[in-house]
Amino acid sequence: MRSEYERRGGWSWITQVISGLLLIVLVGLHMIAQHFIVEGGLRTYQDVLAYVSDPVIFTLEILFLVVVTYHALLGVRSVLFDLGLSEAQERRVTQILVVIGLLTIGYGVWLSLYLIGQA
Template sequence: MAEHYSSFEHKGWRWFVQRITAVFLVGVLAFHFITLHFVNHAAEISFAGTEARMGQIGYFSLMVTFLITGAFHGVNGVYNGLVNMGLKGTQKKIVAAILTIATLLLIAQGLRVAVAMSGMF
């Protein structure tokens, strides 16, 4: 049988957070699909409706948490995939820095849009 290899330190913090974020993302994605694809059909979604939803602090907080969690989960998965493929040394540090910067820029832009859509600030 082939030996199992993972760049995740089994039971380490990144391993644990990857699993917690996955569970959270599945739940929020289900909420998203039910709310925006079954309760309200795609043809009924409007800019004004989005502004109204984002104006509610609970919905706004959930979407911001969804953004941050999704960004972390995705980038952490990509990083660990690259490490599993043999990324080491200086290249590993450079890729980690680039992915960290890209994640922060993604989150900053997402927050900018969320705040603009909320009309709260």
């Protein structure tokens, strides 16, 4: 359609859509695994330890954590940008949200690995 020009933005929207679609699948799997196939609807502490120790479950739950964090914080970013921030403020908001996201994911991964160590 054309030659070259500077593209700005866009990937955030595209990845928001993709992560939204992934969430439908991952939330579904999470709900089924956590609640619908468990006798009584809730696991005991020991059951949870065994559950997260399964490499497939661990991978799926971490993927869920990453996707939901990315999707949620991107939504928060979009809402905050609607406040009419300056470009410098927008950059700062993005930086802060990236840090929050990394801390959230880091804590989730650490907690899961800690629980696996307790199994």
